[in-house]
Amino acid sequence: MDEDQENMTSVTAQLKTEMTWRAWLKEHGSKLLLFARQQTRSIADAEDVLQDALVKLARKVAENSFDGGQQSWLPYLYTSIRRCAIDLGRKSDRRGKREEKVEMERQYETGGKFDPWFDSDAAGEESRGYIEQGLKELPEKFSEVIVMKVWGERTFAEIGEALNISQNTAASRYRYGLEALRKQLAQVRNEGNLSL
Amino acid sequence: MDEELRAIEDQLEQLSPAAMPDDMLARMEQAMERWQETVPVEEKIVAFEPVKLEKGRMRFFNTWASAAAVALIAATSYIVFNSGTTTESTIVNQDGPIVDPITQLVPTQNIQNVVPASNSQFGTQVKRASNDVITYDAKGRPMRLMQVEFEDEVTIRGRDGKIYKVKQPRIEYYAVPVEIH
Numbered sequence: 001m002d003e004d005q006e007n008m009t010s011v012t013a014q015l016k017t018e019m020t021w022r023a024w025l026k027e028h029g030s031k032l033l034l035f036a037r038q039q040t041r042s043i044a045d046a047e048d049v050l051q052d053a054l055v056k057l058a059r060k061v062a063e064n065s066f067d068g069g070q071q072s073w074l075p076y077l078y079t080s081i082r083r084c085a086i087d088l089g090r091k092s093d094r095r096g097k098r099e100e101k102v103e104m105e106r107q108y109e110t111g112g113k114f115d116p117w118f119d120s121d122a123a124g125e126e127s128r129g130y131i132e133q134g135l136k137e138l139p140e141k142f143s144e145v146i147v148m149k150v151w152g153e154r155t156f157a158e159i160g161e162a163l164n165i166s167q168n169t170a171a172s173r174y175r176y177g178l179e180a181l182r183k184q185l186a187q188v189r190n191e192g193n194l195s196l
Numbered sequence: 197m198d199e200e201l202r203a204i205e206d207q208l209e210q211l212s213p214a215a216m217p218d219d220m221l222a223r224m225e226q227a228m229e230r231w232q233e234t235v236p237v238e239e240k241i242v243a244f245e246p247v248k249l250e251k252g253r254m255r256f257f258n259t260w261a262s263a264a265a266v267a268l269i270a271a272t273s274y275i276v277f278n279s280g281t282t283t284e285s286t287i288v289n290q291d292g293p294i295v296d297p298i299t300q301l302v303p304t305q306n307i308q309n310v311v312p313a314s315n316s317q318f319g320t321q322v323k324r325a326s327n328d329v330i331t332y333d334a335k336g337r338p339m340r341l342m343q344v345e346f347e348d349e350v351t352i353r354g355r356d357g358k359i360y361k362v363k364q365p366r367i368e369y370y371a372v373p374v375e376i377h
Contacts, residue, residue, distance in 0.1 A: 058228035
């Protein structure tokens with residue numbers, strides 16, 4: 001194969017990879033972004049950790065050092081997003097409480113409308129808001145399992161591996177998390193604020 | 197899982213994660229295409245060959261220890277110069293060589309003849325400094341290792357009234373945390 005053919009092959013391969021990334025991001029980006037939001041304190045931080053994780057994946061794929069095929073990208077990314085979020089959280093602790101307070105106040109005042117985690121569905125904007133708020137108020141160890149299971153469509157084994165817990169612990173946290181969420185929404189319903 | 201939890205689960209599944217905005221999608225795609233331009237934090241610090249330090253050699257700067265060392269040099273030199281035997285040390289004048297290491301001159305007698313050194317009788321010069329070594333502490337934090345060579349100089353007066361200058365080389369190591377961005 002002469003030099004021109006080699007260059008053409010390389011360009012073609014690169015174009016295929018770019019098209020793959022865009023198509024793949026369109027299909028899976030929203031659920032990854034949701035998990036990144038759950039793991040971080042703001043949309044900006046969520047974008048940062050998601051980008052870090054995606055770049056690491058792109059590098060591994062380009063260098064041919066990624067173990068497993070395309071079906072392993074999602075499990076890898078969930079683990080990577082979590083680790084990046086933990087690292088970012090450690091650095092953020094040094095930024096001071098003020099930035100966190102401002103972000104939390106903004107989220108509270110807008111009811112999460114400013115950066116909604118979900119698109120409004122048939123249940124309506126109000127229900128979306130309460131469910132989203134309920135998720136945010138859950139202990140993180142419950143909400144992260146729920147997010148990975150329901151919208152990430154991960155198995156309990158994959159969740160356990162990503163969170164460094166056992167499969168049984170992942171399943172238990174999922175049940176406890178749903179129960180806690182159920183109680184929250186029941187309380188809201190009893191107060192007449194939710195048409196569930 | 198009971199029916200109530202299944203109902204909550206079904207409710208949650210009706211929600212769809214908010215779609216990634218187009219501009220964010222473009223940024224992510226671009227970042228993935230240009231992964232070579234993003235260097236991980238752990239690769240921003242280039243490790244040099246770890247320096248094997250002798251046990252106990254690496255320490256932080258201690259003013260009092262340095263002053264005590266110089267005072268000891270002066271005291272020992274005074275005793276040596278006035279004991280009548282000078283084979284174990286070298287007297288330094290303006291042109292003379294450097295005295296032997298202090299460990300060979302620890303006094304065991306005639307302590308009462310020691311003349312305490314004053315500030316004007318000893319000085320320290322930095323002969324050389326280097327900071328091109330990076331090592332890691334026990335917690336894995338990168339530390340820049342600075343090696344500073346000092347030359348301690350003690351001016352003493354012998355019984356014959358002559359002024360002698362004793363020079364003692366000394367190397368200090370300083371570990372400075374490397375700032376990581």
